[in-house]
Amino acid sequence: MERETILREYYITKNDSGQRLNKFLEKAVPRLTGGMMHKYLRLKRIKVNGRRTEAAYRLCEGDAVQLYLNDEYFDAPREDEAFRHIARPQVSIVYEDENLLLADKAPGMVVHADEHGDRNTLIAHIQAYLYQSGAWDPDDAASFAPALCNRIDRNTGGIVICAKTAEALRILNERIKGRELEKRYLCVVHGRPKPPEGLIENFLRRDEKRKQVTLHQTRVPGAKTARTRYRTLASRGGLSLVECELLTGRTHQIRAHMASIGCPLLGDGKYGTNERNRPYGETGQLLYAYSLTFRFAQDAGALAYLDGRTFRVAHIPFVEKYFPDNTIE
Numbered sequence: 001m002e003r004e005t006i007l008r009e010y011y012i013t014k015n016d017s018g019q020r021l022n023k024f025l026e027k028a029v030p031r032l033t034g035g036m037m038h039k040y041l042r043l044k045r046i047k048v049n050g051r052r053t054e055a056a057y058r059l060c061e062g063d064a065v066q067l068y069l070n071d072e073y074f075d076a077p078r079e080d081e082a083f084r085h086i087a088r089p090q091v092s093i094v095y096e097d098e099n100l101l102l103a104d105k106a107p108g109m110v111v112h113a114d115e116h117g118d119r120n121t122l123i124a125h126i127q128a129y130l131y132q133s134g135a136w137d138p139d140d141a142a143s144f145a146p147a148l149c150n151r152i153d154r155n156t157g158g159i160v161i162c163a164k165t166a167e168a169l170r171i172l173n174e175r176i177k178g179r180e181l182e183k184r185y186l187c188v189v190h191g192r193p194k195p196p197e198g199l200i201e202n203f204l205r206r207d208e209k210r211k212q213v214t215l216h217q218t219r220v221p222g223a224k225t226a227r228t229r230y231r232t233l234a235s236r237g238g239l240s241l242v243e244c245e246l247l248t249g250r251t252h253q254i255r256a257h258m259a260s261i262g263c264p265l266l267g268d269g270k271y272g273t274n275e276r277n278r279p280y281g282e283t284g285q286l287l288y289a290y291s292l293t294f295r296f297a298q299d300a301g302a303l304a305y306l307d308g309r310t311f312r313v314a315h316i317p318f319v320e321k322y323f324p325d326n327t328i329e
Helices: 021-028 034-042 079-085 122-133 166-177 253-260 274-280 301-306 317-322
Strands: 005-011 046-048 064-070 093-096 100-105 157-163 181-190 197-207 212-216 224-236 239-246 287-294 310-312
Touching (some): 021 034, 021 046, 021 064, 166 301, 181 253, 197 253, 212 253, 224 253, 239 253, 239 317
Antiparallel strands (some): 005 064, 093 100, 100 157, 197 212, 197 224, 224 239
């Protein structure tokens, strides 16, 4: 049976403007291959404002993109629409405004779908929350969806940044790349760090097959500089509460660095040992991205109002469990 040719029309909003038509189509119609897209442009089955156009055309706010395509390009559910299947979004909000949302990710939740196909992700819950609250309408912005600007491991909790607009996403990505966001973590470690505060600096190389990193005192192929500043806040029994500031943002950086000075994170079986963790019953590293400060080196445009502001998670379960009398400053 022959597929029916249909018309689908997208109206370009501010979030979608400024990008090339081919980039817009890659996101709006992911099942349309590049070769077929160019063919349909030649055949005038893809138009902008009713006229033939080129793949390199930069879309403007108010443009109308018309697609005369077979319905096979639209009849499969998109993987990035998992939010539509979440009836009750679970999002712990640290801060929200019209440009961004800071979410407190619970340990155990993945930020994006992983190799196991887990769709119950933080980004899906955030998108479901924004969709159901009316803050975001996916049908009004076919190529842009609220997106995460940073990620943390499944078993690590804490602040994750979600951009609600394309402009905010661009600015935040630039500022993160420029190291203009100060991130602090709290962790519970075995033993007492010596000295009680200091700077750990070496080279970190990631082993993709083992999903683990190794540390080196001299640069080796594939290794990157890794720098962590730490300070001990409290010690009790055989454990210490430590604050870590990431001066670089490498995979497993804090976990590997604290283990390198003889103080692996409680619950971390990858860089510590299950034998030391077993008496406490912890099976995931006790690590929390609890504080985020925006320190812009230059004008941040639409996000300039965030400069100098600090946001923190109010309650961290493992701190309250192991160091109930400690006040974080």
